[in-house]
Amino acid sequence: MIGIIDYDAGNIKSVEKAVNALGQETVVSRDPQMLLQADKVILPGVGAFGDAMGRLRQYGLEEVIREIAGRGTPFLGICLGLQLLFDSSEESPGVKGLGLLPGKILRIPEKEGLKIPHMGWNSLSIRPGARLFRGIPENSYVYFVHSYYLKAEDESIVAASAEYGVHIHASVEKGNLFACQFHPEKSSSTGLAILKNFIEIS
Numbered sequence: 001m002i003g004i005i006d007y008d009a010g011n012i013k014s015v016e017k018a019v020n021a022l023g024q025e026t027v028v029s030r031d032p033q034m035l036l037q038a039d040k041v042i043l044p045g046v047g048a049f050g051d052a053m054g055r056l057r058q059y060g061l062e063e064v065i066r067e068i069a070g071r072g073t074p075f076l077g078i079c080l081g082l083q084l085l086f087d088s089s090e091e092s093p094g095v096k097g098l099g100l101l102p103g104k105i106l107r108i109p110e111k112e113g114l115k116i117p118h119m120g121w122n123s124l125s126i127r128p129g130a131r132l133f134r135g136i137p138e139n140s141y142v143y144f145v146h147s148y149y150l151k152a153e154d155e156s157i158v159a160a161s162a163e164y165g166v167h168i169h170a171s172v173e174k175g176n177l178f179a180c181q182f183h184p185e186k187s188s189s190t191g192l193a194i195l196k197n198f199i200e201i202s
Contacts, residue, residue: 002199003038004028005065007055010046011183015078018185022196032064040199041068044185045080046145049105050092052080062098069100072176074201082150082172082179091148100177102153103169108146111165117147122162122182124170130159132171132178134197140190142170142182150181 002019004012006028019026019042027034035041043065045052056062069075077085086097089105097105108116123139144162150169152158160171162182171180178198184191 001038002026003035003041005035005041005043005061006030007045007052007059007061009044009052009055009080011044011079011185014183014185015042015044018192018195019199022192022199024199030059030061032060035064036068036071038073040074040076040201041065043075043077043081043084045078045084047080048091049080049083049089049097049148050095052084053092053095053097056084056098065098066100069177074176074198075178076198077177077179078185079146079181079183082181083148085172085177085179086150086152089148101157101172101174101179104151104153105148106151107148108164108168109166114165117145118164119145122164122170124160124162124182126160127158130171130173131201132159132173132180132194132197136190136193136197142180142184142187142190142194144170144182146181 083105086103121141157172157174159173162168162170184194
């Protein structure tokens with residue numbers, strides 16, 4: 001069973017639908033016991049960093065996420081869910097992230113001819129051997145919607161990167177923690193293949 005963390009964030013329904021389309025049973029919940037029993041857990045999200053951290057704390061989910069991560073359960077953050085795994089974000093100064101991985105979330109710099117938020121398809125440069133991208137060809141296109149991007153402190157955790165006026169750490173993996181800045185659930189067959197790889201991680 002795949003647990004999807006419900007903290008009133010956007011895109012939960014589309015993630016649930018994509019995982020169901022892969023033949024997986026899902027439970028969308030903020031109940032700690034339910035989430036701790038899941039074989040794998042997904043933290044989706046669209047919205048503001050500070051609001052999201054506030055809701056995770058309000059619902060008592062911060063400690064649950066730490067426990068899931070500590071148990072070695074495969075865990076996937078998507079979009080805002082990736083950003084929340086890190087230390088802080090320029091979007092919400094003074095708000096601490098989960099800090100499960102070292103790095104900061106920065107605003108995409110203004111550049112002539114560059115629209116912010118970054119919305120649309122972008123190709124990925126994939127690190128050889130990245131588990132989330134098994135069988136995914138180099139320069140595959142995925143769908144992004146974001147104004148802030150990850151700069152990971154430890155480049156060895158970066159599984160894929162993208163260019164959009166700046167070098168974006170588009171996906172990370174370390175141990176049982178995986179995350180994508182893009183939306184695999186909106187990235188057609190490539191996105192479904194990435195989700196399938198996550199589901200098949202043991």
